[in-house]
Amino acid sequence: MFEHFFRNKTKVFFDKAEKYTQGVVKSDLRNIERISESLQTCYFQMQHFISESKWDGRAVIDKVAQEVSSILPKRKLTGLLIDESGWVKKGVKSVGVGHQYCGNVGKTANSQVAVFASLSNGDFASMIDARLYLPKDWTNDPKRCDLAKIPDDKRDFKTKLELAKDIIAHQIFQGISFDFISADGYYGNDASFAREIDNMGKVYMLDIHFDQPIYLERPELKIPERKSTKGKQPEKVQPTKPVTTVKKYMETISECQWVQLTVRNTSKGVLKGDYHFARIYIWDKNENIIEPRLLQIRRTKLKDGDVEIKYSFTNANLEQYTKESLAYMQAQRFFIEHCIKESKQILGIDEFQTRLWTAWEHQVALNFIVSSFVLKEKLTCFDQMPLLSARDIKDFLVFKLYKQMTEEQMLDQIRARHKVRQMDINRYYCDDYNLSK
Numbered sequence: 001m002f003e004h005f006f007r008n009k010t011k012v013f014f015d016k017a018e019k020y021t022q023g024v025v026k027s028d029l030r031n032i033e034r035i036s037e038s039l040q041t042c043y044f045q046m047q048h049f050i051s052e053s054k055w056d057g058r059a060v061i062d063k064v065a066q067e068v069s070s071i072l073p074k075r076k077l078t079g080l081l082i083d084e085s086g087w088v089k090k091g092v093k094s095v096g097v098g099h100q101y102c103g104n105v106g107k108t109a110n111s112q113v114a115v116f117a118s119l120s121n122g123d124f125a126s127m128i129d130a131r132l133y134l135p136k137d138w139t140n141d142p143k144r145c146d147l148a149k150i151p152d153d154k155r156d157f158k159t160k161l162e163l164a165k166d167i168i169a170h171q172i173f174q175g176i177s178f179d180f181i182s183a184d185g186y187y188g189n190d191a192s193f194a195r196e197i198d199n200m201g202k203v204y205m206l207d208i209h210f211d212q213p214i215y216l217e218r219p220e221l222k223i224p225e226r227k228s229t230k231g232k233q234p235e236k237v238q239p240t241k242p243v244t245t246v247k248k249y250m251e252t253i254s255e256c257q258w259v260q261l262t263v264r265n266t267s268k269g270v271l272k273g274d275y276h277f278a279r280i281y282i283w284d285k286n287e288n289i290i291e292p293r294l295l296q297i298r299r300t301k302l303k304d305g306d307v308e309i310k311y312s313f314t315n316a317n318l319e320q321y322t323k324e325s326l327a328y329m330q331a332q333r334f335f336i337e338h339c340i341k342e343s344k345q346i347l348g349i350d351e352f353q354t355r356l357w358t359a360w361e362h363q364v365a366l367n368f369i370v371s372s373f374v375l376k377e378k379l380t381c382f383d384q385m386p387l388l389s390a391r392d393i394k395d396f397l398v399f400k401l402y403k404q405m406t407e408e409q410m411l412d413q414i415r416a417r418h419k420v421r422q423m424d425i426n427r428y429y430c431d432d433y434n435l436s437k
Helices: 016-026 030-041 043-050 056-072 140-146 160-173 191-199 246-250 323-331 334-345 359-378 390-401 407-436
Strands: 080-086 099-103 107-121 124-132 180-183 203-208 257-267 271-283 288-301 307-316
Touching: 016 030, 016 043, 016 390, 030 107, 043 246, 043 359, 056 107, 056 124, 056 359, 080 160, 080 390, 099 246, 099 288, 099 334, 107 160, 107 307, 107 334, 124 334, 140 288, 160 271, 180 323, 180 359, 191 271, 191 288, 203 323, 246 271, 246 307, 257 323, 271 323, 288 323, 288 334, 307 323, 359 390
Parallel strands: 080 180, 180 203
Antiparallel strands: 080 107, 099 107, 107 124, 203 307, 257 271, 271 288, 288 307
């Protein structure tokens, strides 16, 4: 399936790709040195394969996207999920590294940041794209870009929003099938991002911040009349209707205006919530236009008595989609976070120790191959082992490839892990039953 990507006119290096992906699974740390050590292979050959070999990492990533799209079940709506993630780095030479906000630690840190995309359907998802963010102190420094061998067509500064738009446009161009696009409040609070998705003919479900301004009635934009002879004549247009925020609006909703919906399975049972839908309007001050949105609010009562509120905008409407479908779209964003978590904790995507652009893209491509393999195993084994996780698959592969225990011991270990997970699920259901009595 992937062999032809790892050859040129004079060399075949698919064996190095096989070794590297095995190392991602076997090694405790997923840098080139540790992978080479764990597989007892030549470090310099592996370093050359990752950093210098002339194979197309982008083409491999695109092939992974096509494979994931083809194997995902089509039981529900398929989502293209967008999110960014970062990881702390030492030094200043790793491509894209800089003092910037890093969500992994929740503050500004010396780190690399990338925008990721996954494809999801129901309870299944896998990574399909990634774009490394280059801060301005990189794009404004040609010598630094030369040292990292960043291609000329990648040196223009792009915001994370622009990288997300590139991902969406690229997936549409290569024919990847999806029904909606979802992203968090960083993307949802940018009116132009939603507008461009709408212009692409795609449905979006974008989270927004609690202080997002909205209008409950469609306003007109007019220059206000002068109220006194003092001061300057007003020159800027203003909306003719009062403004509020989504949080303030939520506080005015009566109990009869909420509807309870069951959304999806979680590791601790079924996700349920109270939902409210309202047609509202926003004012894009940059373009001076008024645009309609469907506001979707989810209210979830937590076990400790707290209430979690989630706000989203969508260009979908209740004439085309059921409330359950809209609630499902909003809840699917969990899976991009889960994919990123698996890619870091299980597959080590945050452990790269290379300085070059090509090396970073190569490692992402190989990491995504493993991620798509994990998805296939989850789908294949679902009837017998519905709780199968990436960690389970990794542990079993290590056992099969590098016998460290008997097969029965390995299966007992996985069964014990699943028993604990099932107990958590049962406890959730029992708590729900007791609370309802």
